[in-house]
Amino acid sequence: MKTNFGQRLPLLLKSALLLGSSLMLAGQAGAAEAYTERALRNYDTYCVQCHGINRNGRGINSRDMSVQPRDHSDAKGMGDIPNEEIFRVIKEGGLAVNKSVLMPAWGNVMNDEEIRELVAYLRFVCKCGSTN
Numbered sequence: 001m002k003t004n005f006g007q008r009l010p011l012l013l014k015s016a017l018l019l020g021s022s023l024m025l026a027g028q029a030g031a032a033e034a035y036t037e038r039a040l041r042n043y044d045t046y047c048v049q050c051h052g053i054n055r056n057g058r059g060i061n062s063r064d065m066s067v068q069p070r071d072h073s074d075a076k077g078m079g080d081i082p083n084e085e086i087f088r089v090i091k092e093g094g095l096a097v098n099k100s101v102l103m104p105a106w107g108n109v110m111n112d113e114e115i116r117e118l119v120a121y122l123r124f125v126c127k128c129g130s131t132n
């Protein structure tokens with residue numbers, strides 16, 4: 001399924017407002033959490049070229065990469081990664097969690113709050129809770 005989360009956001013926000021709760025997304029059983037506009041913007045700026053416009057690991061860079069970027073829409077694969085590991089891999093890069101150096105570190109680009117927001121956004125994208 002081709003889904004552009006960037007385009008879906010306004011619709012989701014509108015339906016959330018219609019239902020009178022902007023935390024509707026967070027309320028769904030074991031699934032999505034609320035996320036910020038800033039997280040969406042940061043993803044579309046810094047992550048999309050590898051992880052893809054559809055968040056499935058098929059960004060324009062991925063074709064020539066020896067290690068394929070993680071499919072962020074994969075509930076099983078992402079569900080196996082604890083929040084703190086996701087935070088760490090974004091902040092310190094792939095090597096910090098024994099993954100590929102092809103996953104860059106973003107600690108000099110984003111502050112901790114922005115990274116936490118990205119973790120929440122990734123939980124929304126994978127529609128999976130965290131294991132801890």
Ligand code: HEC
Pocket residue numbers: 042043046047048049050051061065067068069070081085086089090094097098099100101102103104106118122
């Ligand atoms: C230059 C390409 C590239 C960019 C840009 C990039 N990533 Fe990655 N990312 C990768 C690759 C490659 C992997 C797979 C590493 C592996 O499996 O060894 C990965 C893996 C991950 C993982 C899974 C880590 C794990 O423990 O399995 C997460 C989460 C992630 N990236 C988040 C992000 C976020 C958020 C951004 C933007 C801030 C981003 N990535 C930007 C290439 C990239």
